[in-house]
Amino acid sequence: MEKQKKELRDREAYWRGMIETQRKSGKTISGFCRERGISSNSFFMWRKRLGESERGNFIEIEEEGKKGIGIYLELRGGVKIYLEKGFEEEELAKVLRVVKQ
Numbered sequence: 001m002e003k004q005k006k007e008l009r010d011r012e013a014y015w016r017g018m019i020e021t022q023r024k025s026g027k028t029i030s031g032f033c034r035e036r037g038i039s040s041n042s043f044f045m046w047r048k049r050l051g052e053s054e055r056g057n058f059i060e061i062e063e064e065g066k067k068g069i070g071i072y073l074e075l076r077g078g079v080k081i082y083l084e085k086g087f088e089e090e091e092l093a094k095v096l097r098v099v100k101q
Contacts, residue, residue: 015046026076075099 022032022043033040073081079099083092 012050015043016050018043019047019050 018036018038022029025032027035029043030040033043070085071083071087073079073083075081081092081095081099
């Protein structure tokens with residue numbers, strides 16, 4: 001039983017590393033997996049299993065004398081989105097759907 005738990009922890013550590021390496025590489029998942037000879041289906045399954053998802057890094061922008069003026073998103077592929085304070089969530093959802101395509 002302990003051996004099975006260790007094997008599972010080892011596989012989880014391996015896939016967490018693969019997911020992080022892919023994220024930092026800026027490459028598509030299919031391209032990343034193809035280069036390494038791993039199944040993209042396995043990659044997606046492990047990403048889901050480990051609770052990892054596509055997510056951008058969010059940073060708060062502060063302008064001198066102003067705090068909380070908006071949101072700045074920097075996505076893979078060099079896409080940058082700046083949202084003014086009070087933006088409509090539906091508009092952001094539309095933009096993200098287009099960027100995801």
